[in-house]
Amino acid sequence: MVFYLSAQEQKYLVNRILPTAREVGISPELRGWNWWKEPLKPYQPAQISMFSVCGKFCSTGRDVYLTYVERKPPKRTYEIMLGAITHNLLEYVFEEVRRGKFELSFEDWWRNELARRGQVEGAQQMEGCLRPLWDYLLTQTKSAYLEAKSSHPFATDSQLLAVAVPFLVEHKLDGSLLGLSGTLSVDCYDYLRHIIFDVKVGGERRDFYRLYPTGYALVFESMYEVPVDVGCSIVLNFRDGKVQISRDLFFIGDDLRSWWIEERDRKQEMVAQKKDPGRAQNCPPSCMFLEVCS
Numbered sequence: 001m002v003f004y005l006s007a008q009e010q011k012y013l014v015n016r017i018l019p020t021a022r023e024v025g026i027s028p029e030l031r032g033w034n035w036w037k038e039p040l041k042p043y044q045p046a047q048i049s050m051f052s053v054c055g056k057f058c059s060t061g062r063d064v065y066l067t068y069v070e071r072k073p074p075k076r077t078y079e080i081m082l083g084a085i086t087h088n089l090l091e092y093v094f095e096e097v098r099r100g101k102f103e104l105s106f107e108d109w110w111r112n113e114l115a116r117r118g119q120v121e122g123a124q125q126m127e128g129c130l131r132p133l134w135d136y137l138l139t140q141t142k143s144a145y146l147e148a149k150s151s152h153p154f155a156t157d158s159q160l161l162a163v164a165v166p167f168l169v170e171h172k173l174d175g176s177l178l179g180l181s182g183t184l185s186v187d188c189y190d191y192l193r194h195i196i197f198d199v200k201v202g203g204e205r206r207d208f209y210r211l212y213p214t215g216y217a218l219v220f221e222s223m224y225e226v227p228v229d230v231g232c233s234i235v236l237n238f239r240d241g242k243v244q245i246s247r248d249l250f251f252i253g254d255d256l257r258s259w260w261i262e263e264r265d266r267k268q269e270m271v272a273q274k275k276d277p278g279r280a281q282n283c284p285p286s287c288m289f290l291e292v293c294s
């Protein structure tokens with residue numbers, strides 16, 4: 001259900017993740033607000049993207065070297081474009097819905113999206129994937145709104161929407177205190193449950209997907225000085241005109257935070273020292289730098 005938790009996930013959150021977060025806790029030095037001292041303090045000046053820190057699609061990290069040292073432009077493959085356009089769709093729908101607009105035209109949005117981007121490879125196939133997601137999001141958000149309305153008959157529309165759709169989608173963050181770019185966007189932050197969501201489009205789940213919500217939680221803590229203990233990694237797939245959603249809800253504990261810092265330090269050092277880590281053994285066919293490395 002994209003950003004809405006199922007009944008089982010809600011139980012898992014309340015009975016497992018939150019009690020663990022309270023009992024086990026987080027080491028103080030691994031809270032984002034301690035960005036100015038070890039181990040969070042960045043030692044290199046290079047400001048890199050969250051994707052560069054957390055991505056392990058290239059096992060050696062050569063994609064980061066090519067982006068920041070050799071300044072090679074990435075190729076926009078079909079998979080990359082589908083991911084980018086899906087994120088735009090989520091941003092657009094949630095922004096409109098949070099203004100109380102539920103009657104939205106997919107055709108108008110899609111026409112504008114294509115006009116803005118010029119030629120999009122596989123546009124027809126993409127349209128077939130995105131339309132069911134569009135319908136699904138509108139149905140789900142409207143039902144949440146109507147449910148809130150029936151429970152709070154004296155609330156105003158904006159009060160109802162704040163409760164029914166508590167999601168900041170593509171919320172802007174400044175990662176510079178942690179050595180990241182100053183123009184980050186987190187896919188979604190649920191401000192009622194304090195959960196950071198990251199969305200990946202296509203393929204199987206990978207273990208490093210947990211690094212993305214972890215990194216955004218650290219940035220959030222560094223900026224707002226409030227604890228963020230829960231992350232959720234979402235993988236969206238489009239198959240046979242259906243949207244398949246897999247979610248991984250987890251506690252952002254010390255191990256994940258330490259792993260994220262290790263990755264950030266390794267990638268920042270590679271960029272600062274202009275060190276080419278060499279080619280990976282198995283390059284994924286969808287890699288944006290396949291032509292550069294071959």
Ligand code: SF4
Pocket residue numbers: 057058059060061062063278279280282283284287288289290291293294
């Ligand atoms: S083509 Fe291979 S070596 Fe080059 S960036 Fe992609 S995965 Fe890494």
